[in-house]
Amino acid sequence: MANKKYIFLNEVTEQIKSKEAKKYVTDELGYHLQEAKNLWVEKGLPEAEAEEKAIEQMGSPIKLGKQMNQLHKPKVDWFMIILLVTTLGLGFLPLISMEYMDSRHFSVIKAIIVLLGGTVAIGIMLIDYRKWKTRGWLFYTLGVILLLVIKFLHNAVINGIPMLRIVPLINIESSMALPFFFLAWASFLNNEKLKVWKFAILFFIPFFLFLNVPSIPITFMYTVMVFVMPWWSKFSRKTLLVITGITVGLFLIVVFTYLPFFRTYHKQRLLAFLNPEKYSDGAGYQVLRMKELMSKAGWFGNLGKKEFIPEAHTDFVFVSLTYIYGWLFAIALFIILSLIMVRFIVISNKVHDSFAKLLLIGAVALYGVQLASNIGMVLGVFPITSISLPFISYGLMPVLLNSFLIGIVLSVYRRKDLISTSFS
Known part of the structure; x- marks a missing residue:
């Protein structure tokens, strides 16, 4: 019996x-x-x-x-998979358009990057994200250790940014610490017992480390992520306002304290954004050149014409694609990239697990700040930064980061109906 x-x-x-x-x-x-x-x-x-x-x-x-x-069949968000495959495929377009694909070096590396990105996304999807719910301190510690290792044990410097060169084609940079802090903050914020003073300390340790690597764009991305996620946490509105007020105040103090120590080219980029004509022989040249190319693009582009475009396949890839294929293509590309973020938001509204919702909101923040910053830079809304256009800019680390975010969303979607409300 x-x-x-x-x-x-x-x-x-x-x-x-x-x-x-x-x-x-x-x-x-x-x-x-x-x-x-x-x-x-x-x-x-x-x-x-x-x-x-x-x-x-x-x-x-x-x-x-x-x-x-x-x-309770495991669910696959095929719409998200299609968007991932589409954007990874579109990442080849800058190389084809600018004839970089004639070089075996670029074509082979890009193919490897795409395969690694797809593997990361599918691999993360198959992992049960709920196993990470109570491991915030582990991820936080790993992120801090990674930044310290890059800071003190780097063996390569590219554009003034220290990196760990694993093999000639793979460099580990500070952006790879973001996934660890992303998972850590989702875990911390899922605990309503987190105190304001702990929040401030936990925020500023990575903030200082990112600044000292140094990596201002990644510091900015990290800051946006941490400020967005708490608004979907278990904190009361009063606590959120206190956290935001104190942290913003301390943040501004730190920024103005560090401002005199920023590298010269960082200051020049900011000044060139405010008055590009005055710095046309230096940092302002890129701003003026972008405006010129975008104005020449037209609706249907200039396919076949050759123009010098600085960083055409990396930071300014949106400029080069707009110039070559026109504004109609640029709008379509923006819509496709935006659909990924929209899909993140749609799925977040379908899940009831607080930890899952924090992961999705964090993914929206990290992905959205990249998209908005790169497009805003091209349109003259933001200063020039080294933040890539998701999946389209050439480079391994940005693709892996965004593939990781999509993998997280796929993992949540796969298990969104396996959350018990009766006894959890």
């Missing part, structure tokens, strides 16, 4: 293919069986008979198992 419950649950789960769903269904049905059993016990039945009655109420275990199998 004591094994009837076990036998019933085993017969149900035998019909279910997904291992994750098996555990979920076992826990969920076990909970409901216990609730039903308790009701029968309260009515005066012995425990053994009450359990038998509770099992009978559930109906046929095979039929129930088949229903559960259909209901």
Whole structure:
């Protein structure tokens, strides 16, 4: 008699293919069986008979198992997969358009980058994101260690940015610490017991490290992420306002304190943004050149014409593609890239797990700040930065970062119906 419950649950789960769903269904049905059993016990039945009655109420275990199998099949967001494949494919376009694909070096490396990006996205999708919910301190520590290693043990410097060169084609830079802090903050903010003073300390340690690497664009991305995520946390509005006020105040103090120590080219870029004509022989040249190329683009571009475009396949890839293919193509490209962020938001509205929602909002912040910064830079809204256009700019680290974000969203979507609301 004591094994009837076990036998019933085993017969149900035998019909279910997904291992994750098996555990979920076992826990969920076990909970409901216990609730039903308790009701029968309260009515005066012995425990053994009450359990038998509770099992009978559930109906046929095979039929129930088949229903559960259909209901809890692992889900794949094929729309997101299509967007990922499309954007990774579009990443080849700058190389083709500017004839870089004639070089085996560029074509082979780009193909490797695309394969790695796709592998990361699918690999993360297959991992159960819920395992990371209580591991915030682990991820935070790993992020801090990575920044310290890059700062003090770097063996390569590119454009003034220290990096760890693993092999000639792979450099680990400070942006690779972002996924660790992203997961850490989702875990921290999922705990409503997090104090304001802890929030400030946890924020500023990576902030200082990013600044000292140095990497102002990555520091900016990190800051936006940390300021956006709390608004979808369990904190009260009053606490959020206190956190925002204190952290913004400290942030401004730190920025103005560090401003005199910023590298010369950082200052020149800011001044050139404000008055490009005055610095036309230096940092202002790029601003003026972008405006000139964008004005020449027209609706249908200048396919076949050759113009010098600085950093045409990296930071200014949107300029080069707009000039070559025109504003119609540029608008279409922007819509495709924006659909990824829109999809993040749509999925976030469908999940009820607070940790999952924080992950999705963090992904929106990290992806959105890249898209907005790069497009805004091209349109003259923001100063020139080295923030890449997601998936389109040439480079390994940005593709891996954004593939990781898409993988997180796919992981959440895959398990969005495996969140128990009754006993979790």
